[in-house]
Amino acid sequence: MANISAAMVKELRERTGLGMMECKKALAANDGDIEKAIEDLRKNSGLKAAKKADRAAAEGKLRIEVQNGVAFVVEVNSETDFAAGDSNFGAFADSVLAKLVATKETDVAKLMEGELEEARMALVQKIGENITVRRPAVIEAPVVGAYLHSNGKVGCIVALTAGDEELAKDIAMHVTASSPRVVRPEDMPADVVEKEKDIIKAQPDMEGKPAEIVEKMMGGRINKFLKENSLVEQPFVKNPDVTVGKLAKDAGAEIINFLRLEVGEGIEIEKVDFAAEVAAQLKG
Numbered sequence: 001m002a003n004i005s006a007a008m009v010k011e012l013r014e015r016t017g018l019g020m021m022e023c024k025k026a027l028a029a030n031d032g033d034i035e036k037a038i039e040d041l042r043k044n045s046g047l048k049a050a051k052k053a054d055r056a057a058a059e060g061k062l063r064i065e066v067q068n069g070v071a072f073v074v075e076v077n078s079e080t081d082f083a084a085g086d087s088n089f090g091a092f093a094d095s096v097l098a099k100l101v102a103t104k105e106t107d108v109a110k111l112m113e114g115e116l117e118e119a120r121m122a123l124v125q126k127i128g129e130n131i132t133v134r135r136p137a138v139i140e141a142p143v144v145g146a147y148l149h150s151n152g153k154v155g156c157i158v159a160l161t162a163g164d165e166e167l168a169k170d171i172a173m174h175v176t177a178s179s180p181r182v183v184r185p186e187d188m189p190a191d192v193v194e195k196e197k198d199i200i201k202a203q204p205d206m207e208g209k210p211a212e213i214v215e216k217m218m219g220g221r222i223n224k225f226l227k228e229n230s231l232v233e234q235p236f237v238k239n240p241d242v243t244v245g246k247l248a249k250d251a252g253a254e255i256i257n258f259l260r261l262e263v264g265e266g267i268e269i270e271k272v273d274f275a276a277e278v279a280a281q282l283k284g
Contacts, residue, residue: 160255
């Protein structure tokens, strides 16, 4: 059996980013051959990644960038917020965004092909959590702007017909804070409006009223609902005396669309009974 020196372990750690004991075991299993140890570790990272692939990863960070009138956004997820704060996680998220910017590829499987997927599997092995990439998007328009909140978890891209990037960024900040559903009232899907009508009809103050009164009250409440959830009708967060629609209009612009993303939205998380899980592990 080869003598595994501290220098060999140090070199393997520097080349793989893995822990000391894992590197020492890999070297011992390969008689001190660093290249073979790296090969084994890479194979093992794929196995570990596969085992963790079905675990929900609903924490993470967004990465957003605007370049030459094109906006890019991608979400990179981890299982815990702690892992999302790791510098290695951050570097990986940066590399995913860099490839998105370089290729404009919004199909996740194609975006991750090659070195990026290998880097993902290595990161899974290193931090011990499932890491996923989702919702890459590229938005092009005459004017685009983006805002990413300081926590890196919620952000928005806004596309305008005119104006400048700073205006689009201000509106993106507003969208991040106010969460409108649509740009204009008429953009609200019919099924959403019908569902809201059902909710209004079921409210206690509607009970026993004549149909014409119910319709009149419903009309007013639906208009309020549409106003509150349409971007152009909302008071601008920086100046509530002006609606977002007027803000854009005064700059000679119209809002084309927006994309608001929040880390983890839409991901189902299984509630885990940790006490039961630990008890099960103790039982073997």
